Amino acid sequence: MLLLPLLVVVPLAFAAIWLALRAGLAPLQRWRERLAARGARDLSPVSAGDLPSELAPIAATLDDVLCRLSAAFEAERSFAANAAHELRTPLAGAIAQAQRLQAETADPAARMRAAAMEAALKRLLRVSERLMQLARAEGARLRRDSAADLCPVVRILVEEQGRDAGDERIRLRLPEAAVLSDLDPDALAIILRNLIDNALRHGDPAKPVDVTLTSEGILRVSNDGLPIPPETLARLATRFTRAGSSAEGSGLGLAIVATIAERIGSRLHLTSPRPGATSGLTAEMMLPCASDCEVEKRDNRPSRHSVSSSAS
Structure with missing residues (x-):
């Protein structure tokens, strides 16, 4: 006689516990799905939404890490873009000086060295332009x-x-x-x-x-x-x-x-x-x-x- 109530109560208790856990973990599952749906370059803060108060500090810590990563990547992109931009003017001036040297010198050897300098400076100018393009590709709105x-x-x-x-x-x-x-x-x-x-x-x-x-x-x-x-x-x-x-x-x-x-x-x-x-x-x-x-x-x-x- 004692076993009959247990056969009814125990399954009902397990079902109630399972439903309660599922309902309680549903906000965490939705938060995980929002994270999984993000692109590799999306470092914006994740909305905690309806996460339980016990898990809210974890979401806040993750947002803080994402913000710091975003700031670090942005600083890297800005450095590359600014460095490439600042190089353009002195490189253009150096190329002009190399071209002037070729036009003014009568020494064939000096003219060849000036031409080699000009070619090297033009390669460096192309690299700086590519670095600016790369910074734009990684950070600008496309x-x-x-x-x-x-x-x-x-x-x-x-x-x-x-x-x-x-x-x-x-x-x-x-x-x-x-x-x-x-x-x-x-x-x-x-x-x-x-x-x-x-x-x-x-x-x-x-x-x-x-x-x-x-x-x-x-x-x-x-x-x-x-x-x-x-x-x-x-x-x-x-x-x-x-x-x-x-x-x-x-x-x-x-x-x-x-x-x-x-x-x-x-x-x-x-x-x-x-x-x-x-x-x-x-x-x-x-x-x-x-x-x-x-x-x-x-x-x-x-x-x-x-x-x-x-x-x-």
């Missing part, structure tokens, strides 16, 4: 509140690059319809200039560079040249990494593009050889389009050596 057509911006940028490289070096393909996007034009300029500059520097100088923007918002830049080994391709978009060609470069261009791609919810895909060819390199990324706010998942890549690169 999306606008309204959408605009990307085609005119791409056309102007390609024409500008074409004047420097030669009219026959770059071939542009644009869709007939407008490609609406909220991507900041300055961010698009950084992406396109780095991709084209990389393609021109490291591709076959006798072959053109193809720049394509599709109606779906896919930006694709391809060049011809020797195929890149898979192990090199896998780390090509990391900072200060080059493919081993003799062309000069800072090793930052693709890393900057990968950083911007990550921040706008996309990915930089590098494929070598080019699809349908036995040589060259294709860099491709999906730009945010107004007609489709979800960035297309491009996980099904061709069965060639292909990597999806994003800054870490």
Whole structure:
């Protein structure tokens, strides 16, 4: 007779305890889900919401750690940007002095040394410009509140690059319809200039560079040249990494593009050889389009050596 009440009361007690624990831990579960849904670069404070008072100090401590991390990263970005900006004026002056020395000296050896100085200073100037771009890619706002057509911006940028490289070096393909996007034009300029500059520097100088923007918002830049080994391709978009060609470069261009791609919810895909060819390199990324706010998942890549690169 004593066992019968226990058989009823014990399961009910366990069920009541389980329901009470579930209800009590539900705010903690929601707080964990908010943390898990954050991007890698989102260091803003986490709302404690309806966390129990016993757990509120843990949330406050985490917010304090996130604020300190954010301040440290911002100080690092500001230092890089400010240092690069301050270097531009003295570097430009030094380049002018080297050019003046070449024009005024009659000694061939001195002229060669001045030319070497000028080339080294120009490389340093390019690196400082890339550092400023990297600081912007990591910290600036890359999306606008309204959408605009990307085609005119791409056309102007390609024409500008074409004047420097030669009219026959770059071939542009644009869709007939407008490609609406909220991507900041300055961010698009950084992406396109780095991709084209990389393609021109490291591709076959006798072959053109193809720049394509599709109606779906896919930006694709391809060049011809020797195929890149898979192990090199896998780390090509990391900072200060080059493919081993003799062309000069800072090793930052693709890393900057990968950083911007990550921040706008996309990915930089590098494929070598080019699809349908036995040589060259294709860099491709999906730009945010107004007609489709979800960035297309491009996980099904061709069965060639292909990597999806994003800054870490």
